[in-house]
Amino acid sequence: MDLKTLNRIDTLRRLKSRGPKTPKWLKPYHALLFIFTAIAILSVLIRTLQPNH
Template identity: 60%
Template sequence: MDLKTLNRINTLRRLRSKGPETPKWAKSYLLLIAISAIIIFVVFITIVEQNQN
């Protein structure tokens, strides 16, 4: 194989292993969504436990 083909294979392998990059503005939103989902789940569990009593 020539050098051009090897460079192309190497570039494709690096792109595939890296995966899609998350935008910087979305990281804070993802953190807020995760925290709010946990809070909603905890509130739901406490409401269900109170209704059983």
């Protein structure tokens, strides 16, 4: 085997071991931001739906 095929096999092995690529919006920072905004929106909805005292 020549060097080109060995490099190709090595890159394929590296890609396979890395696993599926996570989308950008699921990275920890973005996920935390999304969760925070979702909780804020839900709390506002709950406050508006509650009967005023």
